[in-house]
Every structure is written in structure tokens, then in C-alpha cells.
Amino acid sequence: MRIRSVMGSLATAAVLFAGPALAIEAQRVDEELDFDAERAKVGLDVRVGLGGVTGELGEETDTGPLLGIAAGAQVWKALGVELGYEGQRLPISDDIVGDGEALYRHNVGLLAKAGPLIDQKWRPYVGAGVGLSYLNVSDGAETLFDNDVVSEVPLAAGVDYNFGAIFAGARATYRLMYGEGYADDFAGDADGSLFNASITLGGRF
Secondary structure, three states, X not given: OHHHHHHHHHHHHHHHHHHHHHHHHHHHHHHHHOOOOOOOEEEEEEEEEEEEEOOHHHHOEOOEEEEEEEEEEEEEOOEEEEEEEEEEEEEEOHHHHOOOOEEEEEXXXXXXXXXXXXXXXXXXXXXXXXEEEEEEEOHHHOOOOOOEEEEEXXXXXXXXXXXXXXXXXXXXXXXXXXXXHHHHHHHOOOOOOEEEEEEEEEEEO
């Protein structure tokens, strides 16, 4: 019993001393990363582009347009994050279901972007994140495709150009897709990911 009491006292003392030490270390990390909440720029951007499914599923669908909107923040000099929505129409091959049928993709995702600011204008970056998409099949293709929810891991590369508070950019995104059961009725174990290219326009304040 005495041993337990001594151990408990030591553990309590360790926690009491470790708390301030951890706070100091966290402060040092913020200083090294040059984090300043008051200077963290936030903004909004819209994007338009084109893309399509890769792999075996790409043989059953065509390239389709996309429209997206995202809220972002430059939390450190070389690191930013964004939370966004992206909608896309992926036409289904006419040879399979006839003309006009499509998969409608509705995606929400979180992306972290890393890249330097060059000459106060250019910011090339790479990014990675997580996302979730709902795929809705048009009525005429329901016998071959199913409505489905799939998880995504987006990997992005792009560049932004700053015009003061306004910026424009271009981005390519490869999205690894998991749980793509929407084509099981037609293609069995066929799989595929998603490749999109887009241009963006937004502002930060």
C-alpha cells in the first residue's frame, strides 16, 4: 500500500511539472513555425474544371465537368488548409446505357497544402487530405449502376498567383477512391480512381 502511495505521489508530481514544460514546448513550436493567429489569412475560392475516372471504371464513364467552392486558411507561411465542396457530372458511356445518362458526384473534403511563397506572388504547392463522395446515378442507368458513398484520398499539385487580396491558380488532383461499389452490378470487381484538373479564382482577407 505504501509503495502505491509513493508511486501515486510521483505520478502526480510528474504531471504537475510536465504540464508547464509541454506548454513551453508548444509555444516554441509555434514560434519556430511562425504561427500568428491574427496574421493567418482566410479566404474563399471557386473552381471549375474537367476530369474522369481512371482504371477499368474509366472505360464505362466519360470526362465530365466539375464545379467547386472551398474555404481556406494560410495557417503558417508554408502550410495552408481548405475545406470544400465539389460537384461533378460523369457521363456514362453511350454504348452501355444510351445518351444522357450520368453519375453525379457530390464531394466534401479536407486538404492540407504545403508550398513556399515566391517573390510574394507565386505559391506552388502539393497537398493531401481526406474526403467523402456521394455518387447519384441518373434514372436511366439504375439497372447497371447504384447510388453509393465512397471515401477518397486526394493528392494534389498546383500553383497560385496572388494579385494582392485576389488570387488565381491551376490544380491537378488525383483522388484514390475506396469502396466504389456503384459499378458492382455491371463490372463486378472493377475499380478506379479519379483524376481532375481545374482552375481557381478566389480572395483572401
